[in-house]
Structure formats: structure tokens, C-alpha cells
Amino acid sequence: MVIRILLVEDDETIRNTVKAFLIEAGYEVDACSDGNVAHEKFYEQTYQLVILDILLPGMDGYQLLREFRQLNNTPILMMTALSGDENEIKAFDEKADDYVTKPFRIQVLLKRVEALLRRSGSLEKVIYIGKLTLFPESFKAVYAEEELRLTVKEFEILMLLAQNKGQTLSHEIILSRIWGYDFNGDESTIHTHIKNLRRKLPEKMIKTVRGIGYYLEEPV
Known part of the structure; x- marks a missing residue:
């Protein structure tokens, strides 16, 4: 499975250094220096981790943290020059997952990322949810040892829901993550694929939040 990281850091030297080490460690990295650009990228792409500075042009790190956390539960590591307990407490209150103060040792940062x-x-x-097993690299879904015949888009939707299990994903998020930010379709596209997925899944794992979107629930 490709692990993609969004790195948001306005200091060019730090940004380039961290990006180089992350790539060397085997991760794919999208790096930017502007909060507004980071906001757009988060809608356009699926990330497994966000590394986020606080003092940024455009939207600052706290604004982005609040926005990202409303969308899904992607791990967010704050990487900032702002020291002091009050800044760290504020970040954790806004549901950051970790907090690193500059300067830092790059190997320590990599271990925190890992x-x-x-x-x-x-x-x-491999992702396991009850009797459902997902193999991201081969786009294969297996339920109770029987392979499900899913299209690529159906698998991608199921995978997205599985990665955010229990978290409601809006129609807009699903469209942007699966079909791309500039996709001209509407919610009916998602409804059709969800209907097909439900027909193929032996258990009713995909739940609807009317007027908002969908989430995946592990059967009891």
C-alpha cells in the first residue's frame, strides 16, 4: 500500500529536508508552504498522515487542524517552532495526534511518523474488519474466505470507508477522494456505487447518515 504524507511547512530548508528523508524512508510526499494550498490538497488527495506547521501564510495550522479533523481521522503531527505548554495543549485540544517542537532530530521525527x-x-x-479482509495492493476484498467481485471504484470506496471506520464521510469528501476534486458528477454517482456495494457485501456494514454521507460499521 502506498503511504502518502502531506507536509505543510513554510520554511523551505526544513520542508525540503523533511521531504527528502520521508521519501528516502519509502513514503510519497506532497509538500507545500501555504495553508490555503494545503486545504485544497487535502480535498484533492487521500493522505495517511499530515505533518503540519502552525505559523503559515493563508490558513494557519490551527485552522487547518480543525478543518481536517472535521473531515476525517487522518493522523496529524504538529511540527512547529512554537514552544510552551499552552501551544501544545491547544493542539491536543484541537485533536492533534502528536506535537514536535523545532529544532528536532530527523530520526526522532521519522520514528514518530512510523x-x-x-x-x-x-x-x-491487509485491513481486517470483522469477516471482511481488504488487500489494498491487489484491490481484492474477501469476506469469510470468499472473494467479492468489486469494481475498482467500489473497492476504492470500501477502502476509504474502512480506513475511516466509524467516521461519517460526506458525499463531497467521497467524490473528491475517489473521483477527484474537479469531477463534474453529483451525489447520484455515489448512491449507485454504494447500492452496488451493499448488494455485494453479505452484511449491512455501510450505514447512511441522511443528507450527509456514509460510514462503515463493523458487525457485532
């Missing part, structure tokens, strides 16, 4: 990815399940090549 720990967050492991905790979120992104380092696992």
Missing part, C-alpha cells in the same frame, strides 16, 4: 502510521493501521498491508 508510530502514528502503525497506530492508525496504515502500515498494515
Whole structure:
């Protein structure tokens, strides 16, 4: 499974250094220096981790943190020059997953990244939810040892819901993550694919939040 990280840092030297080490560690990295650009990228792409500075042009790190957390539960690591307990407490109050103060040792940062990815399940090549097993690299879904015949889009939707299990994803988020930010279709596209997925899944795992979107629930 490709692990993609969004790095938001306005200091060019730090941004380029961290990006280079993350790529060397095997991750794919989208890096930017502006909060507004980061906001657009988060809608356009699926990320397994966000590394986020606080002092940014455009939307600042706290604004982005609040916005990102409303969308899904992607792990967010704050990487900032702002020291002091009050800044760290504020970040955790806004539901950041970790907090690193500059300057830092790059190897320590990489270990924190690895720990967050492991905790979120992104380092696992196979995802298990009840009797459902997803194999991201081969786009294969198996339920109780029987392979489900899913289209690529159906698998991608199921995978997105599985990565955010229990979290309601809006129609807009699903459209942007699966079909792209500039997709001209509407909610009916999602409804059709969800209907087909439900027909193929033996259990009613996909739940509807009327007027908002869908979430995946592990059967009891």
C-alpha cells in the first residue's frame, strides 16, 4: 500500500529536508508552504498522515487542524517552532495526534511518523474488519474466505470507508477522494456505487447518515 504524507511547512530548508528523508524512508510526499494550498490538497488527495506547521501564510495550522479533523481521522503531527505548554495543549485540544517542537532530530521525527502510521493501521498491508479482509495492493476484498467481485471504484470506496471506520464521510469528501476534486458528477454517482456495494457485501456494514454521507460499521 502506498503511504502518502502531506507536509505543510513554510520554511523551505526544513520542508525540503523533511521531504527528502520521508521519501528516502519509502513514503510519497506532497509538500507545500501555504495553508490555503494545503486545504485544497487535502480535498484533492487521500493522505495517511499530515505533518503540519502552525505559523503559515493563508490558513494557519490551527485552522487547518480543525478543518481536517472535521473531515476525517487522518493522523496529524504538529511540527512547529512554537514552544510552551499552552501551544501544545491547544493542539491536543484541537485533536492533534502528536506535537514536535523545532529544532528536532530527523530520526526522532521519522520514528514518530512510523508510530502514528502503525497506530492508525496504515502500515498494515491487509485491513481486517470483522469477516471482511481488504488487500489494498491487489484491490481484492474477501469476506469469510470468499472473494467479492468489486469494481475498482467500489473497492476504492470500501477502502476509504474502512480506513475511516466509524467516521461519517460526506458525499463531497467521497467524490473528491475517489473521483477527484474537479469531477463534474453529483451525489447520484455515489448512491449507485454504494447500492452496488451493499448488494455485494453479505452484511449491512455501510450505514447512511441522511443528507450527509456514509460510514462503515463493523458487525457485532
